[in-house]
Amino acid sequence: MARSMNVEVYSRRNETFRVTETIGRRPSIPPRSYGVDLRNRRCDCRRFQTLHDPCAHVVATCAKVSLNVDQFIDEVYRLERTLRVWENEFPVLPDLSTWEVPQMTFELIPDKGLRRNPRGRLQSSRIRNEMKIREKSDGKLCGVCRLVGHNRSNCPLRNYQTGQSSRSDRN
Numbered sequence: 001m002a003r004s005m006n007v008e009v010y011s012r013r014n015e016t017f018r019v020t021e022t023i024g025r026r027p028s029i030p031p032r033s034y035g036v037d038l039r040n041r042r043c044d045c046r047r048f049q050t051l052h053d054p055c056a057h058v059v060a061t062c063a064k065v066s067l068n069v070d071q072f073i074d075e076v077y078r079l080e081r082t083l084r085v086w087e088n089e090f091p092v093l094p095d096l097s098t099w100e101v102p103q104m105t106f107e108l109i110p111d112k113g114l115r116r117n118p119r120g121r122l123q124s125s126r127i128r129n130e131m132k133i134r135e136k137s138d139g140k141l142c143g144v145c146r147l148v149g150h151n152r153s154n155c156p157l158r159n160y161q162t163g164q165s166s167r168s169d170r171n
Contacts, residue, residue: 001023001056002056002057002059002060002063003060003063004021004022004023005019005020005021005022005023005056005057005060006019006020006022007019007020007060007061007063007064008020009064009065010035012065014037014039015037015038015039016035016036016037016038016039017035017036017037017038017061017064017065018033018034018035018036019033019034019035019036019057019060019061020032020033021033021034034057036048036057036058036061038058038061038062038067038072041072043055043057043058044057045057048072052074052076052077053073053074053077054069054072054073058072142155143155144157144158145157
């Protein structure tokens, strides 16, 4: 990815550069550019200063000015540091049967009100505001005529239930 970036030197003395991404850009989208400051270990994408690990913009900048990228990798990511963490000896745990477990001085009683109902539809735990609450209506509306009091299966305007169709009126 670093090979497809264009690096402009702003100030070699201050180690500041402008990196422009050219990979995967459509012609209608202008290319993004990022400022890289090697001296202060900063990049406008914020990955370099946040993770203390060189981003692709820093790698492209180092390749342009023939610097070794390894000098910008934080000590935390180095192999020596990782090995130093694991060089300590850990005590061997004794057999589980010899462990001293203190006796419980109190009894744990589960709250049955917090248990989930295993049957039926799950209840929503969302907190609804005034925008989400629907106004109360007199009942459900029919899907055919949009009137209250019946549904589409027993709608009086539904003529194909009785065997008639709209074409039979024309004959």
